[in-house]
Amino acid sequence: MRNVVLLCLDSVRKETFDAYADRLADRSALTFEQCRAASSWSAPSYASMATGDLPHEHGVHTHDTHVTGIDRSETLFGEFESHRTLGVSTNVFAGSAYGFDSFFDEFVDVTEAHRFPEGLDPVAVRSESDRTGPGVYLEFLRAALGSDHPLSTLANGGVGVLDSASENAPIPKLFDDGARAVTRTSRTLIDDTEEPFVLFGSFMEAHTPLRHLRGFDRSLHSASNTFTTADRTVWELMESPEEHREFLETRREVYGASVDYLDRVIAKFVDWVQANTARETTVVVTADHGENQGYAFEDGLVRHKSSLSEGLLHVPLVVVNPPEGYPETEDRYVSHLELRSLLAGMARDEVIDPTSDRIVAEHVGMSAGPEPPGRTEHWDRLMRAAYDGTTKYVWDSQGARIEYELDPDRPCWQRRVDDATLPEWATDRFDAEAYAYKRRALAEQTASSSADGVDEGVQDRLEKLGYV
Template identity: 30%
Template sequence: MTDPTGTRRYNVVLVVLDTVRARQLGLYGRDRDPMPALTEFAEDATVFNSAYTNAPWTVPAHASLFTGTLPSEHGCHGGSLEFDPGGPSLAETLSAQEYRTLALSNNVWISDHFGFDRGFDSFYKEWQLFREAQELGHALKTGDRSRLALLRAFASGNPIENALNGLYGKYWYRRSDFGAKRTTNHLGSVLEDVREPFFAFVNYMEGHAPYQEHPHSRAYLPTDLDDASRYTELSGRSVDYHAGALALGDEEFSMMESLYDGELRYLDARLRHVFDALAAHDLLSETIVAIVGDHGENIGDHGLLAHRFSVHDTLLHVPLVVRHPDSGRGERVSDPVDLVDLHNWLLDASIDGADPTTMPSPGPIVTEYLSTDYAPETTRDDFTFEGSAYDRRYAAARTESHKLVVADDGTERLYAAGDGPDFERDGREITEPGRTEPALVSTLREACPEFDHRLGATDDHRAAVESHLETLGYR
């Protein structure tokens, strides 16, 4: 569309596929493709072969996507969960340019409770029956969980809506999926009435454990398996696994990965409805559509479950597909990009229509895992977390040819690229990096921030967050 000044402005639809790793998709060379609708959509878009996240879990990754800065810069990570960057967020910037801004989130971390509603005209919490109502966890943000505080929280806003939201979140939400069907239908209705130009952000959670069985899952599970519920339950027990209270082998990991494929296939069916809705409302000719993973997942990879305690490329390499109405269609980009690059490009492209192939920026791609404070393993009575193999913070810097991983204990690992984008899986480790590649190591090390040992949540802040997550049934 063209505004009164003659400037071409594009709508922006930004879809985050929470916990979806690139290596799982046919789009990235896998023989088995659980997301064929995304693959088909990508034929008319730009696919980034080497897209990486700036953090291996939700909160800091979304903050980087929304600010175009690293976790050490925007300050939103495990030691400080409040999204309060020093500059404007993506939504705030577009709102100032008179975009209508909308968010549909299925992730309780990406909510007004943590400040992620900044700049959005409407912020819909899809895990609530009444999507825009204040949640009890938000009202209890101070960490005061006394009976009086609970009554005050319950009475804030509409008490009936609060009660129904609590019941819905605890007993109904995620009975059949992680909100994808309801969210997709809601997005379709929102698109019917939204004025242009608009920015719509959507977070889908189907890739997140525990992995449920769907009708689509049967294509990936053994035909003689009558009940997959045992593997659904196991996929949600990463804490037990890390603490040594649960033994898992190749069979269990294989079954969990099959359930993960089933979840992605179900999500893919919902994405097809999104693509159809954009076409039905004649929006594709005026809209930039960006589909990206915020981080990946370990399913037994590197001895880990879920997405904590590592900066392996199973967590960092994410899908990124961008459809621009006027350029980059049918292109593949091999140069590395990250969420910071995507943020910066979206701001440019929304106004001047920058080609998606111009997204990569010079310099190393940096990922930071700055705090383990909210890892549930830290609070287990039967497991000594402090000083364990998991009690580490990491930073990683990469170029197209090499990846350096630095831990807060001073250890370093250097990898050379192989035939694929996963440095640990496809490449090789260089055993004496300081001797064989001193200049390269120096350059990559300079890109990694120094670890600030003052990082860490206060007891009051931890209590408030724990209260919020428990109220929502997240733990």
């Protein structure tokens, strides 16, 4: 039995990965050039990767972001009865707050204030305290000194304070969004595991808000130390992208630098895994979804709101040390819906063909976050996409039907051709009509906010990421 490591880079589109992730590309023996995410933002995408189901089938989407209704036996991780399942995540939607930890034997949440998981979480200590002002810090110090791991707890507190201070100072941000903590914690979990293992890790460095980080390559972008994408709302950028052209260009540069940084950190981790695991270990790197960057061919859209553009769906999928028998490059379509069977097969040292001539994707609702200033129903619609060769069909719950032309040699690009007549095979893949399912999902909505039912620390993180 092989070990399997699945590493997910949040918000990394294929085009940018190809341009900046040279180290991972060099280490990969198998590249799927035409991989598509099953949905356009984290909560439904991770659920689809785990289950092999579309959002309307597994039920995780804008109107219910929790995976607690999904049993582990129905997921990718339930395929590995002979393996120990390990998870380390910086993504709140792929974390314990939303039930994602229930899929694993051992799971660790990493946040900016909790980079050393063996220590106490300063935000949790603060949340449980009745004190204000300096009294909170004294109570944290007392809790740290009385904990099982006082040095790690104090380190969490110190890093958290410095990280917050550097966010608003005219200096590079001092600490990353958890990438080094994820790889460090993953090494510890692997060292403590004797049986075959499956490790899941998520990385948030390419997710907004973006700004210059101390570890970024300064030659890759022109942003000042005070530049931050948090200065402009997604709605401002999409309303008039030409007015924000210089800002968007700088944003793209910093985004590229973030992918370069991830490439360096993860490549070192991949090298460590290959050198320090007794069994053969296959490492799979992908992204939960991509990111719109305001280009004309993606209708000036920014971030990952209410879209099934190629910038969002065309994501990297590379494999380090696959079982023998796979080609170096696969040019046919592969959907994240097939990750479950692909990884399970690789763990058994089998060659699995996950490719297809036709694939589909879906999102239900706007995605978590503040509502737009107008046209709320438009942004909150259900959208579906179907691929067939160089043709892509997109339709929604408001009656739009659009055909796009794709170019296999231009990642993340699409060109609108005309209003579409949907082929029967595309609509047959969905067992619920778009408008009817969207109306039902909205009526059955279990959470009015993505922050409902989560603790203060998770709410702070969601607010920083623009989801609240």
